[in-house]
Amino acid sequence: MVQITRRGALAGGAAALGSIGALSACGSGGGGPAESGGGPAPMPTYTKFEGVTPDWVGDDILLDGFRSYPAEPVAGIEEPPGDGRPISFITNIPGAIPPQRGENPFWQAIEETIGSELHIDMAPNADYEAKFQTTIASGDLPDLINIPMSTPDLPGLLSATCMDLTEHLAGDAISAYPYLANLGPEYWKGCVAEGGIFGVPVPRLFSRNFAVLTRRDLLEAKGVDPDVQPETWDEFVALCQELTDPAGGTWALTRMPGNIANMAAGIPNGWHRGEDGAFTHYIEHEAMTASLEAQLALFEAGVLNPDAFLANASTRKEWFAGGRAALDYDSFVAWTQYESENIAVDGFSVGGIVAPPYQGAEAVQWLGGALNSITGFSAASEHSVETLLAVANWFAAPFGTAEHLMKKFGIRGQQFELEGTDPIPTSRGVLETGIGLQYICDAPMAYYFPGRPEIPERQVGVQERMAAALSRDDGYGLYSPTRDQKAAEIETPVWDAMSEMVQGRRSISEYPDVVAAWREGGGAAIAEELAEAYEAAEGA
Amino acid sequence: MSSVSRTDAPLRAKTVRGDLTDPSPPRTGPAAAPAPVRRRPGFWQRLWRDRILVLFALPGFLVLAIYHYLPVLGNVIAFQDYRPYRGIRDSAWVGLENFRVITEGDPAFLNALANTLILTGLQAVLVFPAPIVLALLLNSLLSERIKRLVQSILYLPHFLSWVVVVALFQQLLGGSGLLNSFLRSHGWDALSIVGNPELFRPLLLAQVLWKDTGWATIIFLAALSAISADLYEAAAVDGAGRWRQLVHVTLPGMKSVIILLFILQLGTSLTVGFEQILLQQNAVGLARSEVLDTYVYNRGVIGGDWGMATAVGLVKSVVGVVLVLGANKLAHMFGEAGVYAAREK
Numbered sequence: 001m002v003q004i005t006r007r008g009a010l011a012g013g014a015a016a017l018g019s020i021g022a023l024s025a026c027g028s029g030g031g032g033p034a035e036s037g038g039g040p041a042p043m044p045t046y047t048k049f050e051g052v053t054p055d056w057v058g059d060d061i062l063l064d065g066f067r068s069y070p071a072e073p074v075a076g077i078e079e080p081p082g083d084g085r086p087i088s089f090i091t092n093i094p095g096a097i098p099p100q101r102g103e104n105p106f107w108q109a110i111e112e113t114i115g116s117e118l119h120i121d122m123a124p125n126a127d128y129e130a131k132f133q134t135t136i137a138s139g140d141l142p143d144l145i146n147i148p149m150s151t152p153d154l155p156g157l158l159s160a161t162c163m164d165l166t167e168h169l170a171g172d173a174i175s176a177y178p179y180l181a182n183l184g185p186e187y188w189k190g191c192v193a194e195g196g197i198f199g200v201p202v203p204r205l206f207s208r209n210f211a212v213l214t215r216r217d218l219l220e221a222k223g224v225d226p227d228v229q230p231e232t233w234d235e236f237v238a239l240c241q242e243l244t245d246p247a248g249g250t251w252a253l254t255r256m257p258g259n260i261a262n263m264a265a266g267i268p269n270g271w272h273r274g275e276d277g278a279f280t281h282y283i284e285h286e287a288m289t290a291s292l293e294a295q296l297a298l299f300e301a302g303v304l305n306p307d308a309f310l311a312n313a314s315t316r317k318e319w320f321a322g323g324r325a326a327l328d329y330d331s332f333v334a335w336t337q338y339e340s341e342n343i344a345v346d347g348f349s350v351g352g353i354v355a356p357p358y359q360g361a362e363a364v365q366w367l368g369g370a371l372n373s374i375t376g377f378s379a380a381s382e383h384s385v386e387t388l389l390a391v392a393n394w395f396a397a398p399f400g401t402a403e404h405l406m407k408k409f410g411i412r413g414q415q416f417e418l419e420g421t422d423p424i425p426t427s428r429g430v431l432e433t434g435i436g437l438q439y440i441c442d443a444p445m446a447y448y449f450p451g452r453p454e455i456p457e458r459q460v461g462v463q464e465r466m467a468a469a470l471s472r473d474d475g476y477g478l479y480s481p482t483r484d485q486k487a488a489e490i491e492t493p494v495w496d497a498m499s500e501m502v503q504g505r506r507s508i509s510e511y512p513d514v515v516a517a518w519r520e521g522g523g524a525a526i527a528e529e530l531a532e533a534y535e536a537a538e539g540a
Numbered sequence: 541m542s543s544v545s546r547t548d549a550p551l552r553a554k555t556v557r558g559d560l561t562d563p564s565p566p567r568t569g570p571a572a573a574p575a576p577v578r579r580r581p582g583f584w585q586r587l588w589r590d591r592i593l594v595l596f597a598l599p600g601f602l603v604l605a606i607y608h609y610l611p612v613l614g615n616v617i618a619f620q621d622y623r624p625y626r627g628i629r630d631s632a633w634v635g636l637e638n639f640r641v642i643t644e645g646d647p648a649f650l651n652a653l654a655n656t657l658i659l660t661g662l663q664a665v666l667v668f669p670a671p672i673v674l675a676l677l678l679n680s681l682l683s684e685r686i687k688r689l690v691q692s693i694l695y696l697p698h699f700l701s702w703v704v705v706v707a708l709f710q711q712l713l714g715g716s717g718l719l720n721s722f723l724r725s726h727g728w729d730a731l732s733i734v735g736n737p738e739l740f741r742p743l744l745l746a747q748v749l750w751k752d753t754g755w756a757t758i759i760f761l762a763a764l765s766a767i768s769a770d771l772y773e774a775a776a777v778d779g780a781g782r783w784r785q786l787v788h789v790t791l792p793g794m795k796s797v798i799i800l801l802f803i804l805q806l807g808t809s810l811t812v813g814f815e816q817i818l819l820q821q822n823a824v825g826l827a828r829s830e831v832l833d834t835y836v837y838n839r840g841v842i843g844g845d846w847g848m849a850t851a852v853g854l855v856k857s858v859v860g861v862v863l864v865l866g867a868n869k870l871a872h873m874f875g876e877a878g879v880y881a882a883r884e885k
Contacts, residue, residue, distance in 0.1 A: 130841070137624040152844025157625045247724055249716060306715020309823040310735050324716075488843035493648070496826045505737070505825075 042166070043189075044174035044197070049182040051076065052400030054446065056460045060184045061367065062467055063206045065447035065460040066399060071421040075402040076178065081390035082116025083383060088142035090121045090135055091436035092128030098434045106410045106432035113406060114394055116387075122436050136161070141378040143388060146439040147199065148373050155193035155479050162376030163385050166196040177393035179403075182443065189477035190371045199374035200392045200441045207332045207445040208368020209466055210259055211352035212236075218326040219243070219351075227351055229465070233264050233294050233358035240303035243326040250324050251305040254316040256295055256502055257329035259366060263355035263471075265291040269366040270473025271530055279475065279527040279534070283494055284515050287361060292511060294358045295502035309503065321345075327353075331368060332447075332459055339455055350455075352462040365466035370476060375440055391440065398443035407437050422450040478537065480529035486522035494518050618851040631847075638851035649852070651827065652835035659741065659812040659831060666745055668805060670753045672798065675760035676790065691761075694754025702815040705751050709743070710734050735823035747816060759797060767793035799876050807864040810856045832856055 046060075051074040056065035101107050101119075111117050121142060123131040129148055135141065141161060151157060167173065169188075174181045180200065187201035216226035222243060230236040243252035265287040271279050282288070298304060305311070305325060320328040321342055328334075335350050342348040357363040377388045397403030405423065409416040415429030425433070447456035447463075475483075497514040500506040515523075587594060618638055620631040641649045674694070681687040697705065712718050713733040720730040733739055771789045780788060814833035821829045830838075832852065840849020864879065871878035 133624050133841075137627065139627055153623055153625075156623065160625050246730075249721055249724075251716070306720065306730065306732075307710060307717070307735065310710055310714060310820070485845070489648075489839060489845070492826065492838065499822070500825050 042170040047181040067453035080115025086117035089144040091146040095434040143381040158193040158198035179396040199376040202372040216349040261294040264358035266361035269471040271475030273474040364471040395440040478533040490521040638847040671756035698755035763797040
């Protein structure tokens with residue numbers, strides 16, 4: 001289930017960004033210098049960008065929200081960052097294939113602004129990992145390499161193929177790149193390999209939090225409060241039943257909300273570091289059987305589409321967007337994507353339900369993964385590290401700056417039209433801007449939807465509900481060789497067993513055996529390695 | 541395999557057609573043959589003589605060499621702890637370490653192997669004969685026009701990709717598909733067909749049958765049309781009915797083609813519908829659906845264990861080659877031509 005979640009999140013996250021720069025940029029935060037989090041590698045000093053004031057102010061974890069785009073975007077960078085020579089970049093693209101360089105005025109305008117040609121080698125999201133691996137194996141690397149977080153032996157790859165950026169970014173050195181300095185320590189933590197900083201982050205974090213997404217319009221049509229928040233899991237199941245009508249071909253849920261059940265059962269996110277310093281994975285938490293029971297209850301209530309376990313992401317999204325399901329299980333990024341893709345559908349409106357407690361447990365909310373990916377600078381690049389950092393800095397421009405408006409929306413009259421102060425993408429703008437620029441580097445995301453302030457308002461509302469009980473993955477940013485080599489192998493039987501159990505094909509009482517096999521196969525070793533890595537990082 | 545025989549064809553035609561060639565074996569030196577009028581032409585002479593044919597064969601040869609033979613060298617990573625960013629040259633050598641999943645019988649590997657063998661067996665018994673039967677049926681159709689029409693309709697599914705075929709089956713037989721919607725709207729219970737582990741294998745076979753049976757009849761129909769009508773007439777004169785004609789004329793006439801195709805099939809017998817299965821794997825679970833190819837994909841490409849995946853793939857290929865050569869030998873022993881003719885003594 002987590003497997004699906006992870007891939008789904010990657011795809012979903014990417015897609016929303018490309019479609020419409022709705023969730024976009026600007027971080028603000030607790031301010032002050034970063035707590036040194038990344039072990040031997042000294043972290044860059046975090047300096048919040050103060051040029052734009054958000055309508056809903058976040059912190060170093062919570063995202064900012066904006067009702068409208070600032071009327072006068074701040075211009076922060078005077079000099080074009082490029083060195084006049086072409087910069088090559090390999091990336092995935094989430095949306096439709098855009099017009100290529102010669103026929104893409106947006107692309108050309110970006111090149112002119114940054115002062116270098118951009119040679120982008122792009123592959124659709126689903127094919128990117130294969131293309132990336134092949135490119136790496138060929139040894140013929142572009143200047144900028146977008147690296148998926150799921151890449152095996154990520155630290156080894158980073159340190160072997162990418163420039164060491166540590167001395168240019170650590171401590172106050174980063175002040176030469178103010179937009180990069182606007183990225184908090186949580187993001188940089190994931191870019192560390194072998195004690196150094198080997199890439200720039202493509203940030204996500206809270207936008208990757210998962211909720212049960214609701215079709216508010218469908219709920220209202222059924223006479224249900226569109227902003228309903230079930231207080232308990234039983235109430236949630238009852239709501240699902242109310243929204244299910246098999247004879248009419250509609251079922252409440254598009255898929256099993258596995259992690260929502262985990263949160264409902266109070267299971268901490270990912271790897272959890274206990275008070276004794278020992279690491280445990282959520283799948284070995286004692287409440288997992290409760291979570292599986294909660295999921296089985298949904299299954300047995302018949303509120304899932306009968307093809308829920310067959311459907312791929314696009315089918316699932318069709319069910320939700322097409323009204324064959326009133327509830328989906330996805331992230332904030334997908335939420336924004338749904339809204340932007342269905343903007344022409346009358347009354348279409350999405351809301352979010354946060355995980356309600358299951359049988360008296362204290363529900364938690366899992367914090368989304370900090371990074372979408374990392375972009376490394378090829379060690380073989382002929383460009384200077386300063387040039388490439390300056391380019392990354394330009395693309396990290398936060399919400400409300402002129403650079404941000406340019407990279408996300410393009411040029412007024414071409415890729416967008418103004419409605420009030422809001423840039424509304426034109427149809428050609430949607431197509432032309434989808435060239436994967438967000439994967440060179442990006443600002444922290446922000447809640448914003450051009451012309452529809454009620455959407456970020458709802459999202460901020462759900463974020464606030466989640467904020468009280470956030471649970472972070474303590475294993476993030478720590479490297480375990482066994483996890484790298486064996487996680488997929490030993491986890492697969494666990495996901496498989498979970499899937500069988502929540503469909504009532506296998507008894508949940510067998511779950512402890514499944515976990516025992518996982519521990520034996522390498523789970524215990526991973527826990528030990530993470531504890532050591534944590535000691536090493538904190539001790540330094 | 542089929543591409544090998546295809547490029548082979550012009551070369552063979554050349555030797556058969558080579559009327560200039562001395563029929564006696566080249567070993568026969570000048571001393572042994574006292575009065576040879578013409579010597580066997582040298583390599584370059586022959587190349588020049590056959591230049592047009594060689595030119596025709598060249599593109600196919602290049603494709604084979606570059607895309608089939610050259611990549612074979614990459615199998616060396618089966619003996620390495622391969623890391624893409626280090627490349628083949630700098631990855632650590634680990635000997636037979638990667639083969640341990642096979643030699644020590646990793647349970648996931650054994651499960652994949654068992655599923656593969658079961659599916660291979662089912663396909664050999666149920667899928668392989670289907671086009672033969674269909675070809676016989678088509679052949680018995682009298683109207684040429686209807687025959688053409690039926691053939692065309694039966695070929696069509698072959699050109700659909702697996703994604704489309706799987707989606708079609710889901711739309712028809714899935715939990716919220718056409719069939720079940722119909723059942724529900726009439727107050728009956730829905731049937732669990734797609735996504736039901738118990739029915740996974742029959743479903744796979746049904747999909748393969750629907751998609752490829754029509755296409756596979758082409759060769760058998762060609763074999764059928766090659767059987768002389770005289771034989772049927774003679775059999776009819778001797779009093780053979782339709783059934784006897786089938787047994788004593790038609791099937792013997794098709795025998796060599798059937799054997800040839802069966803042997804070629806053996807070479808890929810451990811390959812059982814990678815794409816088809818991968819697309820439907822999530823719903824039914826690994827216990828029923830994991831086969832060698834998906835195992836290699838899930839562990840190697842997704843899990844990043846390239847060396848192990850290559851090792852399993854390599855063993856799979858070796859088994860395939862051994863099966864083909866063995867079956868071919870067996871065919872020769874029974875006096876059949878097999879894939880290629882037995883060497884003359």
